[in-house]
Amino acid sequence: MPAREGGRGPAGAAAAGAGALRVLTVTPNPAIDKTYWLERVCLGETLRVRRVAARAGGKGLNVLRVLAALGVSSEATGFVGGHAGAWIRAALDADGLAHDFLQLEEETRSTVTLVEADGRVTELLEPGPPVGGREAEAFLAHLDRLAARAAFVTMSGSLPPGLDPAYYAEMVRVVQASGARACVDTSGAALAAAVPARPFLVKINHHELRQWMQTQGQAAPDDAGEPVPRWVIDGARALVEAGAEVAVVTCGAQGSCLATRAEGWYARPLALAPKHAGGVNPVGSGDAFFAGLLAGWHRFGDWPGALRVATAAGASNAEHPVAGTVDAGDVWRRSAEVYVAGV
Template sequence: MILTVTPNPSLDRTYEVPSLGRGDVLRATGDRVDPGGKGVNVSRAVAAAGVRTTAVLPLGGAPGALIAELLGAQGVDVTAVSIAGQTRSNISLAEPDGTLTKINAPGPELAPEESALLLETVRTHDGSPAWIACCGSLPRGLRPEWYAELVARAHEAGARIALDTSGPALLAALPARPDVIKPNVHELAAAVGRPLATLGDVLDAARELRALGARAVLASLGADGQLLVAAEGDHYGTAPAAEIRSNVGAGDASLAGFLIAGGTGPAALASALAHGAAAVQLPGSAMPTPADLRPDAVRVTRDLPLDLPLTEPAAV
């Protein structure tokens, strides 16, 4: 079982539009409503793969109730921590070429007692998860060190931790030694404070974060694939996507694939790549099922092309 923790979940509305023009009246060609938030998406992808998962969420108001209902319909068990504020709603506009414009609401502010209850709910969960995935931004009211405390408590309970966050929350959590972190190339550049232009730059940055405490780094490089840097060795992989419809939740689907396959080594990296490539070919934040995967198209190697220039270099 894989447990996910999403401190700042959302109700995501995605509209497919022919083009995006400032000030225009846009007529959507398709729309969907999904439960959102990085950890929520990980749980949805895990459930789509037929693996048991529980999502721990602070939920409030009508959007929170709808998130729980939608997740239940997708086979995700929900452990809700009731909050006084209303869960946020986000909007995404997807164009045919894959360009995505997102409007993310800030979300409610959690009171100190709500923050403490969320931590305690994770610590006392009785599902004996193989992994706990802690994902996304922290809502107002939670200090950057909140994830570090969660990692420490989970380790005390004997669980392995995957952390997908950025900025001060990521840096504060590294000394707690999360088992794997999953930054994208831009988050990685921000963490080390320098631009990243090649795969070699990414490797050096990932090794730096490992030196600061992360036991493994799974770096998402967009169209350039993914890099896994761990004590067992470094691996680089790619997976083609024939058509890009939406990249919403693709990184989360990738993390789900990584954890489903054990969360370590080249086989887990290959699973992450297959899930990520499948996700970008689906509408909105739809999560791939096993039928959507093309594992035969994935390529993983230990022979890293360090001079490979990144399609989208990351600036600080």
């Protein structure tokens, strides 16, 4: 059965006014994300969960939530199907978040995050529903229509089964042709396919950068340089040479760096103060960083300012128990504390 377009959710963030930023977030493989807090994961034993939370998940939906929290007009799209897909639509409606998904016949996946008392995190990721050729083509047309009214389009995470990694490149080309700016956060073969399609921005972590460099035949030594390893800075610049206009690489506790063809910057991370008994939960911090980068770029009009807001957003997410959650006041206030220097 061919795909059909789903109905639009509520408006969510305030309607864009003059000069307002509009962002479309693409989550090709969303999920119902379940987070379990427990004392310890012991394989082969019965485990008692202390607390559980469930929400509409996927990297792009984390980006959506943080954008909305930071006052950015945003909308989500991707593939959803079955009862789980209906649950995701309802959950976004309940949160006042705008969405316009393409409907599949197959059931949307679930993911499980196990958070132990010592802060260790384990994730269980289902593969997702298969997407056929007709559905893939229908989504590109759907994306073209939605991207035409956005300034930026973020594309985050894995592709569902049935889609070739080159599909990321197709999405980038559709977005760029619409007049919006394509911003990519993916890994592996999908990243390798997307970069030559010339996205506006690539945002990845240093593990994903190492993997990409290996596919390009480039060395990525195991040094622990400070503030970030030199190979990370060089790798970000290599992404720009390969096709991205802007490349951003996060390195966890070592900070992050951003490169354009002409300039580069390093941002030092903030100290964390968890707002719950479970301690630091880094899941979703990269997505919060991604959202903060765009919100910061819009507010300050430059990349150092964008890095400051991105760093504060990533830190705020890590201080909360559920991915895609930030305290907007903390983000804007603490962004002024972030040290940024040229590299």
